[in-house]
Amino acid sequence: MAEVLIIEDETIIRDAIQRHLSRHGMGVSTAESLEEALDQGPLANHDLILADIRLPGRSGMEVIDEAGPVPVIIMTSYASIRSAVDAMRRGAVDYIAKPFDNEELRLTVDRALREHALQRQNAALRARVDADYPVNGIVGRSPAMAQVFERVDRVAPTDTTVLILGESGTGKELVARALHEQSNRRDGPLIAVNCAAIPESLIEAELFGHEKGAFTGADATREGLVESASGGTLFLDEIAELPAAAQARLLRVLQESEIRRVGASHSRQVDIRLVAATHRDLQTLVGQGHFREDLYFRINVMEIQLPALRERGEDVPELARFLLEKACRRLNRPAMTFSEEGLRQIMNHDWPGNVRELENVIERAVILADGATVTTDDLALPGRTAPTDNHGLNLSLEDYFREFVRTHEGELTETELARRLGISRKALWEKRQRLGIQRRRQAG
């Protein structure tokens, strides 16, 4: 039974609310003031508090502060809607204006109780996930991953620049998110930018912003992504793809903590923590003159090397089960398991596309599987003959993707291509990387 506390100094209103809520099966306690309520015991004993904004002694606003996680609905008169707005800002979950009718009151109370119960459930679920997967839902117990977690724990709370290295699909973005979530900047923004997915001609303006008239088409002043990350974390994925001019601007941001928009004559202060990632060997690129050495030293303060999936041993079956559960949830399918042979194949496969490839193979298998078991036929890993009854699909989804891209890339832009495939531009870029379908330069 939900326990509701009413703090209201007008006896008639207090009694009316008490009667009405009790009749609807709620346990109701009452108090004339915040002081009296506190004398009766901790506010946390209640599931919900209904408090008048004007009370003798301490005000309804102070009830909100004292209530902690217990939701508070503020009662106010029509004349003081302004104070209701202030109460919501202060943390009240809702307000109800007097005079109100019983039905309106009950609906408001029911809604607040329902939402609070949901929030508590989510918090409990999050705690469970965190307990199972200590670093923000990243699966892995292998020694190689334990080392990664240790580094993340150690470096996350600092403002140090981090360089995450690892093959494509090893979870670099996931680690960047974990670093942000475990930092003091977690309430600030996390801006993730895939440097390879933005056309070279636009990248400077996208990252650093521009003034009105800085170039053709710049018809308004715009803040860049680096500035948007101020107070939080900037994650630059595929940093090796950053063109020379953008590398120079980024270096300045890191050295001076200030940014100059394209076409601007003055700089502005920014406060970012940079996390960068690449699957390429930056040191070699420096040697070949493709990446600035000074920038390399700036970003390579702390390195986190993600192991390839094939080096993670026992993590593979655990990850497979985790991703199977995730795919079933996403595709609205009842829970499934792997056949013994299916799981063995997963463990023996080389996974050149790492966790992302595993995730895609499992998602496709869930779509193709007939029953509650994912078999080797559903997985259709290379090196095996493809199943003959492919549910009417003669091509695998990857073959289909490859053929579609090759047929249409001449006539469509990348954005249009992605839209036609029903995926984001970033996903298109990633699929191209994974399947080795390099972009053909368009004429003109």
Ligand SMILES: Nc1ncnc2c1ncn2[C@@H]1O[C@H](COP(=O)(O)OP(=O)(O)OP(=O)(O)O)[C@@H](O)[C@H]1O
């Ligand atoms: N250890 C892990 N536990 C759970 N999920 C993971 C793990 N590693 C990766 N994933 C999942 O695999 C997918 C690919 O991961 P992510 O995008 O972080 O890889 P990446 O290294 O940044 O790839 P790329 O270099 O191609 O951008 C994501 O859906 C991610 O959630």
